[in-house]
Amino acid sequence: MNHLPATFSVIIPNYNNAATLGRALDSVLAQTWPAHEIIVIDDGSSDDSPAVAARYGDRIRYARQANGGVSAARNAGAALASGNWLAFLDADDTFLPERLALHARWIERDAALDFLLADQNFRTPEGELLQHSIDATPFGRELLARHPGQQEIVLEQSQFGPLIADGFTEVRTLSIPRATFHALGGFPVGKRIGEDLHLVVRLCAVSRRAGVVPQPVADYFIYPASAIRKDVVGAQRNFVATLEDLAQEMRAAPAGLRAGLREKIRQARMSLAYMYLRKNERAGALACVTPLLAPVPRWRAVRDVLSILRGLR
Incomplete structure (x- = not known):
């Protein structure tokens, strides 16, 4: 039994997301398992992001840096973090109220979990649900069929390959020990596409056991004007x-x-x-x-x- 409390540092990289930053922060502050701290790293914004962040006072920690990309911003947040677990949220997305609780309660019961994932919603900018992440992937559908109705599913090391090939590795649902994150060197700076999968693959390489909560814990909003699209x-x-x-x-x-x-x-x-x-x-x-x-x-x-x-x- 793991008697150590699960303390989460939530890291939010922000670049010119003044219009949605407040929504993201509100979703973290509404968690049923309160975050140990909320760290916003402003990656060189030129909009009103500082003013939005200022409205939250000492409920958040806000730091600015020259623009270096999302990986550099997340790594900077992790360097400031003091919680024993890290969670990541982009400034234009949101957590659902049980995001931290569903992982934290499991962590406190099972010290052998190396990292955790969960389901998430994909939504339009207006909030319309498009799909879920787990049942949209071949490995996810297989996992749900093998464990019908289970609220917690354990992945063994032998399943990490299929997870990477055909599964769900969404950064908004990833919970990773802070010590492990630093040992891996964090997100790969200079890679703006696939940086989250890059971390998860390296994480799987040093892990033996992971937990999956098959219910949505975050909303990912898909914007047509994003750089990728x-x-x-x-x-x-x-x-x-x-x-x-x-x-x-x-x-x-x-x-x-x-x-x-x-x-x-x-x-x-x-x-x-x-x-x-x-x-x-x-x-x-x-x-x-x-x-x-x-x-x-x-x-x-x-x-x-x-x-x-x-x-x-």
Whole structure:
């Protein structure tokens, strides 16, 4: 039995989100399990974010830095944190009231949990529900079918590969020990796409047991004008590069995790190839998939290349 209290530092990176920062802060302050502290890192905002933050007084800790990207902002928040667990919320999203409680109560009962995840809602800017994260993924649907009605699901190390390949690794639902976060070096600075998955893969490589709460604990609002959606091809290209770099780091990771990462790379490359095909950029499409044949061609890779070649006709 773990008798240590679960104290959560909630870290909110903010860049020009004055319009939604208050909503995010209110959602953390409304938690049924109060946060140990709320840390807002302003990543070089030029809007009214400081004024919004000032309205909360000493209920939050607010720090400004030159613009360095979301990873640098989250890492800066973690460097200031004093809670024994970290939770992350972007300034244009929200936590549901039980976000911290559902994880904290489990943590206090089970000291063997290395990290925790949960379900989340995907919503339009107006609040319309689009889908949930767990049952939108193959691994998530399999997990729910195997554990019908369970409120807490334990993942063993052997399941981390499928989690990475086809699962749900949403940063808003991630609870990670502060000591583990620092030992891993935090989020990868300089990678603006896939930085959350980059952390979770490295986290899985040093973990044995994780907890999943299969109910939504956060709302993720999808904005059409976001940087990713302004240039989906560029974003996907950067995502592939992030995963390829990560694969080099993970050469000594457990075999199952490496297999899951390879599958994620395959999916990302195929998605990028089809994006190029839709733009009638045939050379780009073919260049996306030919690396899948190395170092040893697998039947699935051959099939993927053939499917792109058919699309070139």
